[in-house]
Amino acid sequence: MKTKFFLVIIVLSFFIFGFEKNPSLISPLSFQTYCTSSFGEYRFNHFHGGVDFSTKGEEGHSVLAVGDGRISRVRREPSGYGRVLYLDLNDGRTAVYGHLIRFSRxxxxxKILKEECEKKGTSFPGDIYFSPPIEVKKGDVIAFSGELGIGSPHLHLEIRKGDELCDPFFEGIPFETYSVPSINSLYLVQSEEGAKVNSSLFPQKISIGKNGEGKYILKENVSIEGRADIYIAFSDSMGSSEYRTLPSEIEGKIDGEEFFYVNLKSVSLSHYKESPYLFEIIDGNVYLKMSKSDKITLNEIRGSGLPKLQGRHNLEIVVKNRGGKSAILQGILNFSENRSELKNEFPFSKYKILETSLYSNGVGIAIIPIEEGGKSAIYINDKPAPFFFSRRSQKYEILIPKSALSKGSQEIRMNEKKLSGLFCKGGEQILTKQFAVEIPEDAFAKIESSDNAMSVSVSPKGMTPFATLSAHKTEHYKEAIYANNFFFSRLNSKPKNLFKSENYKILKDDKPPVWSKIVVSTIPNIMEKELRMEIKDNLSGVDPNSMKVFIDDREVYPDWDSDASSIRVDLTNYAKGEHNVSASISDKMGNFSPLPKTKFFL
Structure with missing residues (x-):
């Protein structure tokens, strides 16, 4: 009877207090800090898969096990996370720590890292698995923070559940300092051909005002003819107003009925490169599109965007962060039918082209007439093309709909005025004199090229990383493709995804890297000595996989600091006094640079 009584008490306790889904975790740092980047943020071609903690601009702070578990593997790489450690927690989750400067001695x-490097003859031996794994307790020091990989000193932390990247703060990592979210900016972007926002065929930035903390209103009457999507920029801060982070949850309603919802609590590793389907770049800023694409597979996203309506309706957008604080935007949207009609000509022949822009629904051309009279038509590859036409104050808007463009490259002219560049609908490879460009199926681009240079702009702009570029040349000595003078790829036919840059050129690099500063320095906080060797290369950049370093004629396997373009040699086990270093390294075009024996003192 006593056993049954205790079982009943235990069962009742679970019903009353609930099962603890995620056992509590602790902060990975021993001091109070703030976040510089949050989970789910846009990273050009992926979602940010963790959170970044400030380490006060310093290296060498103790990094703690966030829970009981076993260290299963580590890795050192020349970029990316630099040094990374994987801690398998006892509850089945995995904590991943990035940008470390040291693992626990x-x-x-x-010692194991050094042995693996010596065994494989490289500083970057790949994943090092521990058998058996190294058991640790919550709060144990397992590593020290650094700045290896990409970025200034900080600690990157991920929590994974199998294939899922999960927001660490929803997984039990404690954090208390959240600001009220801010709604920074809002665009309405036409989602059907000929649709208008405030009588314009082009996307419109909508004025918003603040009406108290966390309360925002539309400052203008907004009219939508046809269908349009809302693109919104919002943020909060997590401990420091200097760094803006991304609140996790946003919901949009029309007259109280939900039209969009997303909660960025988790992202599958196999789908975390889908960020361009949720975010867009407008005027250089990141906006979230409040409409679910069929190509995005987040766990908590729904809604096909603003519905097609008639008349006056109430808009409400609520942004909520991890601390439960929220901001609300309210306003009125006036909907009507899309009455735009396709035209074959516009009513003047003398005009000035103000700008040509790529939009998600077509090519936009803004013009201003020089004098009235005459007629003009638009031609695509010398065939008359239909377009939408609208007057906006003193200027006129022309929108050549996306449907008027066929696959492949096309020239557009207005009477005898040819627009610069080729306009290319996605789904086919576009060949220029030196380059081959492939645009994704659901995008299009404008390409301008010369003998050894090319510019390519993609619409929607967020789709840029899905476009690829290669060159026809394959054997030109020391030549490669550069993006804004940064190395992009060798001259081969293997396509590579575009960078953020729009400008690419073929340049020759036959100059080797230059050895610069060589100094003994001390890593803060852990006070360990290291030899820092800076290398400069102004074109293709240093290839860290080629580095060879010898201390007192014995090969060593140092770290590579990509942001500082520096080799960093651990001097912990070296005696005080005089030593010598010799080394060699190449750039990405194979230009070789040796460093003769050079003395240094400890």
Missing amino acids: ELGIE
């Missing part, structure tokens, strides 16, 4: 990890 007490746990023997530095």
Whole structure:
């Protein structure tokens, strides 16, 4: 009877207090800090898969096990996360720590890393698995923070559940300092051909005003003829007003009925490169599109955007962050039918082209007449093309709909005025004199090229990383493709995804890297000595996989600091006094640069 009584008490306790889904975790740092980047943020071609903690602009702070578990593997790489450690928690989750400067010596990890590097003859031996894994307790020091990989000193932390990247703060990592979210900006972008926002065929930035903390209103009457989508920029801060982070949850309603919802609590590793389907770049800023694409597979996203309506309706957008604080935007939207009609000509022949822009629904051309009279038509590859036409104050808007463009490259002219560049609908490879460009199926682009240079702009702009570029040339000595003078790829036919840059050119690099500063320095906080060797290369850049370093004629396997373009050699086990270093390294075009024996003192 006593056993049954206790079982009943235990069962009742679970019903009353609930099952603890995620056992509590602790902060990975021993001091109070703030976040510089949050989970789910846009990263050009992926979602940010973790959170970044400030380490006060310093390296060498103790990094703690956030829970009981076993260190299963580590890795050192020349960019990306730099040094990374994987802690398998006892509850089945995995904590991933990035940008470390040292692993724990007490746990023997530095010794194992050194042995693997010597065994494979490289500083970057790939994943190093521990058998058996190294057991640790919550709060144990497992590593030290750094700045290896990409970025200034900080600690990157992920929590994974199998294939899922999960927001660490929803997984039990404690954090208390949240600001009220801000709604920074809003665009309405036409989603059907000929639709208008405030009588314009082009996307419109809508004025918003603040009406108290966390309360925003539309400052203008907004009219929508046809269908349009809302693109919104919003943020909060997590401990420091200097860094803006991304609140996790946003919901849009019309007359109280939900038209969009997303909660960025988790992202599948196999789909985390789908960020361009949720975010867009407008005027250089990141906006979230409040309409679900069929190509995005987030766990908590729904809604096909603003419905097609008639008349006056109430808009409400609520942004909520991880701390439960929220901001609300309210306003009135006036909907009507899309009455735009396709035209074959516009009513003047003398005009000035103000700008040509790519939009998600077509090519936009803004013009201003020089004098009245005459007629003009638009031609695509010398065939008359239909377009939408609208007057906006003193200027006129022309929208050549996306449907008027066929696959492949096309020239557009207005009477005898040819628009610069080729306009290319996605789904086919476009060949220029030196380059081959492939635009994704649901995008289009404008390409301008010369003998050894090319510019390519993609619409929607967020789709840029899905476009690829290669060159016809394959064997030109020391030549490669550069994006804004940064190395992009060798001259081969293997396509590579575009950078953020719109400008590409073929340049020759036959100059080797230059050895610059060589100094003994001290890593803050852990006070360990290291030899820092800076290398400069102004074109293709240093290839860290080629580095060879010898201390006192014995090969060593150092870290590579990509942001500082520096080799960093651990001097912990070297005696005080005089030593010598010799080394060699190449750039990405194979230009070789040796460093003769050079003395340094400890």
